[in-house]
Amino acid sequence: MIFCSLYSGSSGNSIFVRSDSGKVLIDAGLPGKKIDSALSEIGQNPSEIDGIFITHEHSDHIKGIGVLSRKYNIPIYANEATWNAMENQVGKIKEENIRIIDKRSTIEVKDLEVKCFNIPHDAAGPMGYTIRSKGKSVSVATDFGTFTEEIKENIKDSEVILLESNHDIQMLKYGPYPYPLKRRILSEIGHLSNEDCGKAIVDILTGDEPKKIILGHLSNTNNHPDLAFQTVLNVLNDNNIKDGRDVYLTLADRHKPSSYIELK
Ligand SMILES: [Zn+2]
Numbered sequence: 001m002i003f004c005s006l007y008s009g010s011s012g013n014s015i016f017v018r019s020d021s022g023k024v025l026i027d028a029g030l031p032g033k034k035i036d037s038a039l040s041e042i043g044q045n046p047s048e049i050d051g052i053f054i055t056h057e058h059s060d061h062i063k064g065i066g067v068l069s070r071k072y073n074i075p076i077y078a079n080e081a082t083w084n085a086m087e088n089q090v091g092k093i094k095e096e097n098i099r100i101i102d103k104r105s106t107i108e109v110k111d112l113e114v115k116c117f118n119i120p121h122d123a124a125g126p127m128g129y130t131i132r133s134k135g136k137s138v139s140v141a142t143d144f145g146t147f148t149e150e151i152k153e154n155i156k157d158s159e160v161i162l163l164e165s166n167h168d169i170q171m172l173k174y175g176p177y178p179y180p181l182k183r184r185i186l187s188e189i190g191h192l193s194n195e196d197c198g199k200a201i202v203d204i205l206t207g208d209e210p211k212k213i214i215l216g217h218l219s220n221t222n223n224h225p226d227l228a229f230q231t232v233l234n235v236l237n238d239n240n241i242k243d244g245r246d247v248y249l250t251l252a253d254r255h256k257p258s259s260y261i262e263l264k
Pocket residue numbers: 009010013058060061143217
């Protein structure tokens with residue numbers, strides 16, 4: 001299995017996952033051209049993508065899906081609430097490429113098993129995903145205000161996890177965002193802070209094989225990559241968890257493909 005974050009952050013998200021035969025994207029929240037160029041940068045052909053799985057309808061997750069689906073005839077998978085909410089933003093999509101999936105369901109795409117789970121976020125039907133193939137699994141969980149038991153149960157056994165480390169609480173509180181937006185981000189259905197991301201990692205590390213955890217969906221305004229990394233590291237150190245021993249921590253890049261991980 002191969003996992004690669006093409007882009008991650010408040011300005012647009014897309015994650016590529018492939019197995020021996022299946023190739024999927026989780027979200028395509030940048031213009032189609034940008035996704036095209038990121039895929040070719042990692043040696044993948046966009047016309048071979050078997051499906052795009054949507055987490056929720058916010059534009060940083062769906063911006064490119066209409067273009068990609070029409071250009072390469074790619075099926076789009078989302079739950080009914082998300083389809084209803086994004087219908088007007090994605091343009092015309094071929095009937096056969098509109099795939100409505102149930103919440104908490106598992107969908108097979110070639111030799112990939114894609115399982116969705118609920119996340120608490122201010123969108124119509126927000127979901128995270130765990131993708132399995134041949135006994136290995138990877139998870140993507142971003143855009144959630146609270147680290148719930150359901151998220152934990154769904155991601156804790158994955159070898160690779162992309163987890164949200166959205167903001168520094170002080171930067172957000174004293175930063176330029178209007179008060180209602182600050183309140184929304186800090187709410188239980190907003191975004192996960194660096195500190196809470198660290199706590200979530202402590203919660204999912206079970207002492208088995210060290211996991212690869214990628215911090216993603218960083219805010220451009222209320223975070224810095226170094227600050228996110230250091231804050232999470234501090235929480236881990238406080239809990240006697242060592243980066244490089246118990247966990248391998250990296251950051252997903254906002255502007256280019258990163259965290260290219262091969263699982264054998
Ligand atoms: Zn987002």
